[in-house]
Amino acid sequence: MPQPFNPFQALVADLNRGALVVDSNSRALVPTAALLELCAAAGEEGVRDFGRSLGTEAGRRVASRLKQLDEANIETMVEHLGGELALMGLGSLEVERWGRALVLGVLGSPFDERGDGLLAAILEGALQRSTGRDVAVVAVDRSKVHIRFAVLTAETAKAVRASIASGTKWSEALAALQTRGEA
């Protein structure tokens, strides 16, 4: 039985030293607007690399707590991975299942649409580190407070991105993936 996510004193603010500590690792508080400015200047690949590095750290902590992660159910994974993202201040995580497609939803993201790439890279890094699978996360739907990310392969993610760019609804694009997977 996996242990539940316990955020007790997960973030330590050492005011004497002027440091924020998470699991013995120092953190820095950065304004989101400045971060977005930086991401915009770094380019897509720089943002993706930056985000992957942030997600890999979160995935490692999840994997450290979930010894038998392959046997962990969806609720457990959402609990732990979502807890790590919450500690990073990136919003609340949820999991949606559209047929066979895995869709991760983030509520209350601090970023606007300019930070969707960064957030998708964080999720990719966390999943790769925790599960050991090479995944591609693509943002398919966005509202003011809710962002949906589909977890696919790199090729499938490219096709879905192109389909949505052509005007297809993200739900229809995912439904189309179901028949193709059956075939």
Add this chain to the structure above:
Amino acid sequence: MSAQQVARLRELLARVQRNKDLPRPTRAAAPAPPAEAEDELIVVGEADEPDVDLDDEVLAAADAGDVDDLLDLDGNDPDATATQPRAAMETYTGEEVFDDDDIVELDEDDSFEILEEDDDGEDLVVEDSDEGLDDLDEPAAVSQVQASSGSSQDDVDVEFDLTGDDSELTSEQRLRAASPATSTEDAMAELGSELEEEPSAPMTPPPESGRQVSSAPLSQPVGEMTFDAPEPSADVLELETSGEVGTEIDDLLGADPVAPPADKPRPPMPTMEQLGETVELEPATDAELELQAQPELEVAEPKVAPAPAEDLEMDLPTGAGASAFDASLSPPPEAKDELAAYKLREAGQSTPPAAVPIPAPTAKEPAAPVAPTPAATPSVVEAVVTRRPAVDDVQVLKLEGAIEPFEPKTFVALLDASLKL
């Protein structure tokens, strides 16, 4: 009042009646009563001759029909008649035809007194007078004078019926006028009977009153037909035998069918016109009615020529006993197997019945039982049924092209499925 006085009154009446048709001067209106009119009203015992003739007074009263006003004067109050002047009396049409000035009072000297007030001031007395009557030259409209006298002069009542029109009189009044009372007692009796008969019966009976006695004159001839009425009274019988009955039949035949028939009594029997020619039947005799017995019908049955019978043939039984059998008979030995198989089928067993050969037709002499042979043709063919075993609860339907339900138990399984898309 003596008979002589009555006779004189009659004579006076006749004279008045004779003179009433004579021409007389008409009056437009009576003048106002003069001052000396009061003196003329109080004339009892006075010797002066009246200035106004009696005919005018009587005629005026008769035209006015208001004699009662004169008679109803209160006798107890002499001033009422003596001092109160009456300007004029009007007829029903409003015409003034009577004047107080014309009131005439005759004294005893004239031996004829009219409208006299007695000593008590209660009654009026009419007395005849030859001299006074002779002075009456003008015609009067008096049609009837009924005088009545009691035991004394004070009790005498005078009633004037001064109706000028004879046509308004009823037949009874005419009869009474034709035969005037011979005495005061008769007059009193007639007066009493009149008062009693005042609420007279209507001339025409109401329709709902049923059959009524017709008031036909008795002088008409007796009709040819009479009707049987249940216990008619003497009056009714007398009226029914009058000629009015015959006229009623004619009225009924010619009556309007729309009009209500309640006005005339309906005849209890059909009329001769309704019956037409009637054929009389001979009366029934005492002879007994004899009916001829119906002969029995012989049904010709088809006669079939008997076929030449052979030794082994037997005629089938016909009639009611053809399909009956004795229940106590034991089944033939050839049918035992078939009967056992039938019972087994009813019990639910599906064992195939044994082949039973067709029993040979029975002959007169029972044949010996024949053992069944395999080559023999079975008489009953039974199907061998092999039922399919029950199918377990298995999902048989499979939809082609439908998405299989995916229920991943782990997150990794869901991730792997999503990566396979």
